[in-house]
Amino acid sequence: MPIEQLDLPTSAEVFSAAQTIAGQVHTTPLIRSTQLDTLTGANLHFKCEHLQKVGAFKARGACNAMAQLPAGTHLVATHSSGNHGAALAWAAAQAGIECRVVMPETAPMAKRVAVASYGAEIILCGPSLADRESALAKLVAETGAHVVPPFDDPRIIAGQGTVALEIMHQCRDAGFTPDIVIAPVGGGGLLAGIGLAMKALDPGATVLGAEPAGADDAQRSLRSGQLVTSQQPDTIADGLRTTLGQRNFAVIRETVRDIVTVSEAGIVEAMELLWTRTKQLVEPSAAVGLAAVLEHGARFRNKQVAIVLTGGNMDLDRACGLFNSREKTA
Amino acid sequence: MPIEQLDLPTSAEVFSAAQTIAGQVHTTPLIRSTQLDTLTGANLHFKCEHLQKVGAFKARGACNAMAQLPAGTHLVATHSSGNHGAALAWAAAQAGIECRVVMPETAPMAKRVAVASYGAEIILCGPSLADRESALAKLVAETGAHVVPPFDDPRIIAGQGTVALEIMHQCRDAGFTPDIVIAPVGGGGLLAGIGLAMKALDPGATVLGAEPAGADDAQRSLRSGQLVTSQQPDTIADGLRTTLGQRNFAVIRETVRDIVTVSEAGIVEAMELLWTRTKQLVEPSAAVGLAAVLEHGARFRNKQVAIVLTGGNMDLDRACGLFNSREKTA
Numbered sequence: 191m192p193i194e195q196l197d198l199p200t201s202a203e204v205f206s207a208a209q210t211i212a213g214q215v216h217t218t219p220l221i222r223s224t225q226l227d228t229l230t231g232a233n234l235h236f237k238c239e240h241l242q243k244v245g246a247f248k249a250r251g252a253c254n255a256m257a258q259l260p261a262g263t264h265l266v267a268t269h270s271s272g273n274h275g276a277a278l279a280w281a282a283a284q285a286g287i288e289c290r291v292v293m294p295e296t297a298p299m300a301k302r303v304a305v306a307s308y309g310a311e312i313i314l315c316g317p318s319l320a321d322r323e324s325a326l327a328k329l330v331a332e333t334g335a336h337v338v339p340p341f342d343d344p345r346i347i348a349g350q351g352t353v354a355l356e357i358m359h360q361c362r363d364a365g366f367t368p369d370i371v372i373a374p375v376g377g378g379g380l381l382a383g384i385g386l387a388m389k390a391l392d393p394g395a396t397v398l399g400a401e402p403a404g405a406d407d408a409q410r411s412l413r414s415g416q417l418v419t420s421q422q423p424d425t426i427a428d429g430l431r432t433t434l435g436q437r438n439f440a441v442i443r444e445t446v447r448d449i450v451t452v453s454e455a456g457i458v459e460a461m462e463l464l465w466t467r468t469k470q471l472v473e474p475s476a477a478v479g480l481a482a483v484l485e486h487g488a489r490f491r492n493k494q495v496a497i498v499l500t501g502g503n504m505d506l507d508r509a510c511g512l513f514n515s516r517e518k519t520a
Numbered sequence: 521m522p523i524e525q526l527d528l529p530t531s532a533e534v535f536s537a538a539q540t541i542a543g544q545v546h547t548t549p550l551i552r553s554t555q556l557d558t559l560t561g562a563n564l565h566f567k568c569e570h571l572q573k574v575g576a577f578k579a580r581g582a583c584n585a586m587a588q589l590p591a592g593t594h595l596v597a598t599h600s601s602g603n604h605g606a607a608l609a610w611a612a613a614q615a616g617i618e619c620r621v622v623m624p625e626t627a628p629m630a631k632r633v634a635v636a637s638y639g640a641e642i643i644l645c646g647p648s649l650a651d652r653e654s655a656l657a658k659l660v661a662e663t664g665a666h667v668v669p670p671f672d673d674p675r676i677i678a679g680q681g682t683v684a685l686e687i688m689h690q691c692r693d694a695g696f697t698p699d700i701v702i703a704p705v706g707g708g709g710l711l712a713g714i715g716l717a718m719k720a721l722d723p724g725a726t727v728l729g730a731e732p733a734g735a736d737d738a739q740r741s742l743r744s745g746q747l748v749t750s751q752q753p754d755t756i757a758d759g760l761r762t763t764l765g766q767r768n769f770a771v772i773r774e775t776v777r778d779i780v781t782v783s784e785a786g787i788v789e790a791m792e793l794l795w796t797r798t799k800q801l802v803e804p805s806a807a808v809g810l811a812a813v814l815e816h817g818a819r820f821r822n823k824q825v826a827i828v829l830t831g832g833n834m835d836l837d838r839a840c841g842l843f844n845s846r847e848k849t850a
Contacts, residue, residue, distance in 0.1 A: 219549075240799050241799060245799065300796070462836065465801050465836065466630070466801070466836065469570045469571060469575065469800060469801040469802070469832040470799060470800070470801065471795050471796070471799040471800065471801050472799070502799040506792065506795065506796065506840070506843050507840075507843060507844060510836070510837075510839075510840030510841075510843065510844075511840075513836050513837060513840065514837060514840075
């Protein structure tokens with residue numbers, strides 16, 4: 191669809207979303223680590239969205255979308271590798287509305303258990319985005335469910351952007367403004383929302399996206415100016431295997447300076463550093479921001495850098511397996 | 521030594537210690553988990569000492585002891601399974617004083633690395649308390665080092681007790697007072713300090729100690745009225761393998777209601793719950809308080825319970841190994 195025909199969200203909608211979801215989601219802490227500052231030569235501020243409701247920033251967008259459902263909606267549905275599904279299931283349960291979630295069979299068991307624990311029905315499908323979309327289309331045809339997409343939706347983008355409003359408040363309370371705000375990018379809901387918010391609050395700050403080199407569609411899209419709509423993702427960051435949405439791409443082009451990529455080893459290293467130095471249990475996708483600082487050090491040196499830790503949901507044995515070879519050679 | 525000849529710390533020394541160490545240690549958060557409250561039927565408040573300097577409450581006592589060294593001290597020494605050693609090494613480095621730490625060969629590598637990272641010299645010894653004490657005695661004979669013991673010391677007990685002052689402030693700010701304060705007990709520095717503080721601040725609150733059934737000297741000491749001075753500890757909680765100190769026993773008898781024991785499976789379950797539900801990476805010893813709530817549920821139901829999460833230092837591969845069998849059968 192041509193950009194001019196898309197219903198793109200505005201900065202004002204991010205501010206409005208913050209009012210809508212206040213009291214339903216947590217204001218999460220912004221934490222520091224002397225050891226990680228020393229290691230990177232930067233001033234790092236970690237926004238703890240793994241401590242958000244349902245353990246991920248996705249609660250923000252889901253809450254905002256649920257507040258704007260069409261009248262008479264009795265059933266909502268979505269597809270998700272996990273955190274958006276859990277967030278929608280949680281938000282729907284709070285609103286007393288039924289929810290179904292299409293999930294890839296490759297999603298971590300912990301995320302499937304979370305979705306089920308909020309009372310939603312799970313429909314399993316193949317691992318690709320096309321698999322998910324066709325399963326969701328079938329569900330909608332059969333039930334008339336209202337779809338709340340995981341990222342390509344103005345309500346979702348605006349909701350996720352509220353994290354940047356909190357970051358700015360917290361930075362100002364601490365007496366500084368961030369030079370750089372960096373967030374992982376999968377479908378681009380979070381990054382687009384942050385871009386919109388920062389454009390309104392502090393257009394001088396640099397907003398960066400970070401993604402695995404094995405799922406680098408956002409970087410290729412941004413650099414070519416053409417939305418890359420398919421890829422064969424190869425990354426442990428299960429939350430970042432999707433490709434950018436149309437609306438997300440349109441917003442990110444206007445508000446985000448650059449997308450940087452990181453290696454798989456870098457993600458594991460960053461995750462281990464976050465676990466052992468900050469004692470925060472974050473999932474692989476959430477470690478991509480710190481991995482970018484580790485692998486693109488010069489860009490961040492001596493800067494005030496806000497990094498979004500996006501979630502903390504994972505299967506412990508799978509996560510622990512990532513560290514095994516590293517520990518044994520230490 | 522008869523109790524009347526021991527230099528026992530007082531509640532006033534805990535308050536004084538809080539003044540001494542203010543600004544050097546963190547005021548750590550007191551966090552909640554809706555899921556864990558639901559699971560246990562209690563109102564749990566977790567005091568996050570794994571987010572303390574050096575990743576453990578031990579920074580409090582070490583800081584307080586360093587501020588009261590005999591004039592002319594040029595070298596301090598101690599024995600420790602890890603966290604006290606790291607804390608003393610850190611506090612000594614801040615004060616510009618040399619430090620040596622006797623450590624059992626069985627101490628987690630992460631704890632050895634931490635001690636070394638603060639610039640202290642490590643002397644390895646056998647795993648028993650007797651091994652540690654003889655290695656330390658030899659070191660003192662050779663160097664004239666001033667010993668800062670890990671727990672059986674009035675400065676250390678008073679320093680650790682400051683955690684209870686913070687808990688009480690934080691509970692009152694949140695509009696309630698704790699019915700129960702529970703902390704793990706190894707040598708008893710933390711528990712004795714909490715007992716002293718609570719006796720002064722809120723003598724109606726119940727102070728409980730928790731220890732592994734495989735290292736239950738504190739329970740046996742308290743129940744028999746005779747200090748048990750040796751045991752063959754068999755527990756994954758490496759911070760709790762020591763036996764109670766004399767001063768600690770004397771204070772705990774007067775200020776602590778009871779010591780409860782927990783199983784090894786209970787420790788692993790509590791640790792996994794803390795990791796996955798609160799996203800906080802705590803070490804096995806730190807999970808003993810929640811394990812007690814899980815295994816002695818009736819005692820805690822509907823109560824306001826403050827639980828000290830004592831530390832977050834461990835070898836990841838060893839910790840992950842604890843979960844493996846559980847994950848595979850899930």
